[in-house]
Each structure stands twice: as structure tokens, then as C-alpha cells.
Amino acid sequence: MGTGFNSAGLNSATSAGLLGSMMTGWLIGLVVFVLMIVAFWKLFTKAGKPGWTGIIPILNTLQLLDIAGKPWWWLLLMMIPIVDIVLWFLIAISFARAYGKGAGFGIGLALLPPIFYLILAFGSAQYQRPADYPPTWLNI
Numbered sequence: 001m002g003t004g005f006n007s008a009g010l011n012s013a014t015s016a017g018l019l020g021s022m023m024t025g026w027l028i029g030l031v032v033f034v035l036m037i038v039a040f041w042k043l044f045t046k047a048g049k050p051g052w053t054g055i056i057p058i059l060n061t062l063q064l065l066d067i068a069g070k071p072w073w074w075l076l077l078m079m080i081p082i083v084d085i086v087l088w089f090l091i092a093i094s095f096a097r098a099y100g101k102g103a104g105f106g107i108g109l110a111l112l113p114p115i116f117y118l119i120l121a122f123g124s125a126q127y128q129r130p131a132d133y134p135p136t137w138l139n140i
Contacts, residue, residue, distance in 0.1 A: 032114050039114075042121035043067075047098070047129075049138075062138055068094035069133030098133070099125040 040054030040063075047067045054060045058075070065074055068091045078084045093106030099120055108116040129136075 035114050035118060039117035039121040040064075043099075043117065043127075046121070046125075047127040064095060065091065066136055066138040067098055067127070067129075068092075069098065069130065070094060071134075072137060096120070098127060098129060100128055101125060 037055055040060055041051035044054050044060075044063055044067070045051040049063055049067070053063045061075055061078075062072055065072060070091055074087055074091070078087050089107065089110045092110035093103050096102065096106035096109055101120070105116065105120075109120070
């Protein structure tokens, strides 16, 4: 009778706090998502690829693999647990190398993607496909 608790045993202040935390989390996630789209668009454009491919799931990963000089079938390998983590680091290092950066920057791309992709996109780095990369295979 008017105890202030709902059926889950939470009072209205706790419920409001949880809702506020969830909304804040969603907002931060949305901002990071939009920043990654912007970074991919810019990086793909720098590499001579259509920027809009950074918006489409799977296609953006295929573009990333192509820019990094990796074969398309690595996408299939990325579906295997543990293997995907190792591949993600290898791809990030190769991607950084394609823009004239070193392995340390590539590790930064793997660990803190929103920050490092934005630095790469809006910094002075220019795309320069390394000579030992195979010819591009994704012609979109």
C-alpha cells in the first residue's frame, strides 16, 4: 500500500537512475557509432574507395580487408572465436601500415578504434598501398 516500490522491488528513484544510466549508455554508443562511420567514410575515400561502403555492414569489413591487403576469406576466419582476436590485430597493423603508420599505431587501432581511426582519418596520413600487398580485389 503505497510503499513506493514497484513489482521488481525497486523504488521510483532507483528506476529513474537505472533509466538515466541506460539512456546515457545508449547515447555514448550512438556517438561512437557515428564517429566510426565518419572515420571509415574518410579513410575509404583516402584509399580511393567509395565512402558510402563504410556504412554497410560486412561490406565495410571487406573494404577494410582490401585496404589492409588481406584476402576476402579472412572475413570467414573472423567468425571463429579466438582466431578473430588475432586476425583483428593483424588487420589493424596492416591497415595502419597502408597509411604509413607503424605496428604501434596498428595496435592502437585494434584496442581503441574510435580514437585511432579518427586520428588516421583526419590526420595527415595518406593512403599508400605497400608494394608487397596483392592487387586490390574489391572493385566497388
